């Protein structure tokens with residue numbers, strides 16, 4: 001059977017409110033025959049019953065990134081589309097119907113922003129980053145005394161005729177909940193997080209069914225979110241402006257063909273209500289007595305409410321929602337624990353991202369609270385591990401009557417496993433639900449082996465990715481929740497295996513382009529947060545660090561490798577070149593990047609253990625690391641330029657690359673292959689990035705191997721070198737040592753955390769120390785999960801030899817120490833699967849149509865087409 005499935009528009013199954021005039025279409029293929037290739041395809045697009053585009057059958061094997069070229073698209077409409085594909089056997093496959101919804105395609109913005117006109121409090125009681133990491137600062141004392149309250153807006157409207165179609169475009173500076181007649185119509189945490197002053201997304205909602213003839217109440221609650229909330233490590237507010245505002249435009253088409261425009265203007269009124277405060281990090285405080293019941297319905301008495309301030313402008317930065325909206329993906333009934341101290345604690349069973357819902361008994365004026373944290377201490381008592389300023393992570397409810405209360409936070413979420421409960425007598429587990437949220441990114445990779453610890457590691461990697469690929473790729477979901485570029489850079493290959501991150505990272509890269517400085521620098525955190533200046537090292541003029549800013553080259557390149565998207569390279573090429581020019585202006589005559597501040601091989605375990613200060617790792621390694629990264633990015637640029645046909649630039653980078661490599665070897669590696677700075681990570685970078693002269697290479701490898709042995713066969717690599725560690729050893733003929741490190745259970749190692757019960761990837765290898773002490777590290781940092789790349793390639797046996805897995809190398813290492821492994825990956829072409837079993841000696845492979853492969857098995861190599869293969 002020949003099958004066409006997984007239709008995507010703009011790299012999403014069902015995009016809602018995209019405003020591209022030419023969205024792109026993609027699909028996947030499946031066949032039970034070998035060597036299947038598409039020879040032609042046909043696409044048809046419909047609006048209501050009318051066909052607005054029919055490609056006819058086009059001779060082409062293209063199955064993705066096909067741009068729309070039909071009739072001009074209309075705003076706020078639901079378009080349907082279908083695809084057909086004919087293969088080389090003459091079989092025809094027809095898809096089911098897929099859809100997408102257009103946003104405000106014509107960019108007509110005719111209503112006004114509304115606000116209270118009042119500024120939000122910033123709260124800059126800054127201490128140093130050192131004090132924060134030493135645990136000296138924590139939460140806000142009495143947040144209700146310093147934080148502003150979310151604002152309620154309302155208005156009633158009249159619909160006089162039968163509505164044929166009504167669409168609402170809404171956005172905010174802040175985060176909003178939009179209701180019509182008491183019914184919420186908005187997405188979770190809309191409009192999400194982007195570089196607000198340069199790129200703000202709006203959402204599109206079909207409200208046809210709600211707007212029946214008669215009167216309707218429109219109500220909105222607007223909270224600080226990322227716009228004015230106390231975000232980042234420093235918890236300083238007003239990072240993008242000091243006033244929250246909301247925008248709504250409803251376009252109504254009546255059945256008689258007439259149209260009407262409704263939405264926000266000065267006729268709206270505002271008030272404070274039940275949410276005393278609501279902050280993404282501090283948490284939420286709900287005071288039931290102040291609830292404005294019915295505020296979004298008709299007939300509500302708003303005579304005491306104030307008139308809003310209305311304004312126009314700033315519409316040029318609006319863009320339709322370009323990724324799948326966040327969703328509640330799972331509801332967990334927690335376990336209730338009673339700690340030795342007598343605390344009542346909920347246990348979600350795993351470290352997740354979301355919030356706690358409660359429906360159960362309460363007493364009048366007795367405050368109920370939920371404080372979130374990632375660990376219990378050594379004795380099983382609640383431990384608040386989340387560092388940073390203003391990180392209360394505590395949601396509170398003040399009921400105004402005894403009875404049953406139902407509550408879940410509206411404008412905050414947390415990264416946690418444990419919840420300290422207060423204010424509930426005899427709590428029952430079934431009264432609680434932990435709601436897990438994620439960004440709805442399709443899971444594309446699965447990797448299961450005969451080793452339970454490795455499986456747990458893979459699950460932890462996935463869970464950390466799920467919790468951190470939320471709105472933007474974040475370092476961690478509790479302490480900073482910031483788009484640290486270096487973290488994404490090291491993790492990108494593993495990320496593309498586990499989930500379809502194309503649309504998600506495209507959006508983030510757009511912000512990166514917008515945030516690039518005039519001189520080409522890329523801020524270390526995207527979206528940029530100004531309050532990071534409080535944590536910058538002394539004398540630090542730059543906002544970019546090697547390995548972090550380099551994400552602007554590496555991340556698009558990884559996306560190209562995984563998804564064969566030339567568009568990503570094209571869209572970001574200028575940014576990359578400007579960044580490379582900036583770095584070129586900083587490197588020495590010899591091509592070494594020996595100036596400025598860099599995070600270096602951040603968090604090297606031995607240095608962390610000795611000094612406890614990550615800046616030591618930066619200072620000690622920054623020069624070699626920056627130069628190595630420069631050699632690495634010039635090399636990647638050569639490839640990118642070749643893909644894009646930029647011959648001259650490619651030559652330029654080739655010359656730079658050669659110069660840097662030669663100088664690196666001379667300056668940092670002695671003739672006996674020893675690095676000036678005798679650290680594992682530096683050997684790894686030098687070898688992995690091919691910076692070692694041939695005649696020094698063997699010796700260099702020996703030194704690295706010795707360093708690992710001297711360290712009790714444990715790794716001692718930091719942030720930037722760790723992704724290359726196992727691969728470098730493997731490629732340099734030290735396969736066994738690579739596996740020793742992978743299967744190592746002593747600290748520091750990946751499986752050490754697994755033996756300590758980790759359910760996510762930690763920031764610090766010894767977040768839980770061997771003596772059982774729980775540190776106040778982040779327990780949910782995906783960066784070190786980058787080991788996934790090695791596992792999928794060598795144990796799974798999956799490697800893309802041509803971008804997008806058009807050609808696939810299947811070379812599982814049967815001598816990796818495991819009995820079997822099952823790996824599957826949904827590439828843009830379709831599903832690839834590789835199963836091997838050592839005992840039977842069987843290897844089963846399946847490749848999707850339009851691809852081909854080379855199999856390395858039992859010492860033999862074999863070229864194959866696609867389809868199923870069983871090798872013995």
Ligand code: BGC
Nearest residue numbers: 475476480484486487599602
């Ligand atoms: C973050 C990292 C980030 C780093 C910069 C940390 O506080 O959590 O993951 O990359 O700062 O060095």
